[in-house]
Amino acid sequence: MLVGIVAKRGNKRASFLAADIRDRLREADVEVWLDEATAGAHDESGHPVDAMDACDLVVAIGGDGTFLFAARGVGGTPILGVNLGEVGFLNALGPEEAVHEVLREAVALENGELSVREAPRLVAAGEGWESPAAVNEIVLQGPQRGRAGGVDLEIRVDGSLFSSGRADGVLAATPTGSTAYNLSEGGSLIHPDVDAIVLNEMCADAGMPPLAVGLDSEITVRLTGAPEAHVVVDGRVTRSPEPPTTVTVRTADTPVRIAGPDAEFFEALNKLE
Incomplete structure (x- = not known):
């Protein structure tokens, strides 16, 4: 069994907790990889996050940003998120319970009993390219925000025209990402049990309200101007x-x-400012 650990860069508390979890796992005869930055802080060799798709479980210690950083490299490997501040939507564990929970999850993994929940990701593609997968959102925008930096958009859903006009950009968010950038742009909240993508135009001159579409929808955006x-x-x-x-x-x-316990959606919502 191989467990990867990714800690928030430059955060001593995250680095200390990563070392504690590493030591406890190794005492239990579990092979552990640290990401390069975390390993460097402890004078050992590390592994690129992009290589951690070889792990059976990855522990991300820090916050939602650290979770997203880990998620970019681990493919379908389960991620256990540890939040050093308030428990968030992606990180259901606080630091006090982290060591015990990681060990418990390692035992469950060894016994073939690891329970994980899946959340959709999004990809963008153009002629000859495809983006990395997004956990939260994909934004298509002009060179900069503001009236002088917008872009002309034509947005279609499964071939049907949804909206067109001038805007800063358009945002497509997963249910997980509906509480992040999408929310700050006035987009709709989506409960994690709802299979939907939120389409949200950003500062449009005459746009449509945010729209929730199915996960099997194909969204096509023409950018000009x-x-x-x-x-x-x-x-x-x-x-x-x-x-x-x-x-x-x-x-x-x-x-x-x-991986790990479910975040309580409405409790986490009450912590949003």
């Missing part, structure tokens, strides 16, 4: 095609697999 466009996956610019260009957004083939 700007010197460049950006494809932003979970907050990271991954592609900058030159308009006019067409980008398709769909559900990824591999979902994110989340």
Whole structure:
């Protein structure tokens, strides 16, 4: 059995907890990989996060950002999230219970009893390219936010025109991501048990309200009227095609697999500011 650990960069508390979990797992004869940054803080060799799809379980220690960072590299490997602050939507564990829960999950994994829940991811694709998979959202936008940096959009769902006009961009969010960037842009909350993608235009001149569509929907966005466009996956610019260009957004083939106890959705909602 192989367990990977990814800790928040530059965070001493995360690094200390990672070392504690590493030691306890090794005492239980579990092979452990640390990501490169965490391993460097403890004077041992580490592994790139992109290689951790070889693990049976990955522990992400830090917060939702650390979870998303780990998720970009681990493929379908289950991720157990440990939040050093408030328990979030992706990280159901607090630091006080982390060591015990990781050991419990390792035993369950060894016995073939690991319970995971799956959440959809999204990918964007254009001519000759496909983006990494997004846990939260994919944003298609102009060169910058604001009236001087927008882009002309034509948005279609399964071939039917949904909206067109000038906007800062358009955001497609998973149920998990509906509580993140989408929410700050006035988008709808989606309960994690609902199979939907939220389409949300960003500061549109005359746009449509946010729309929830099925996970099997194909979203096609034509971008024109700007010197460049950006494809932003979970907050990271991954592609900058030159308009006019067409980008398709769909559900990824591999979902994110989340280990550990379920986050209580409505309790977590009450902690949003």
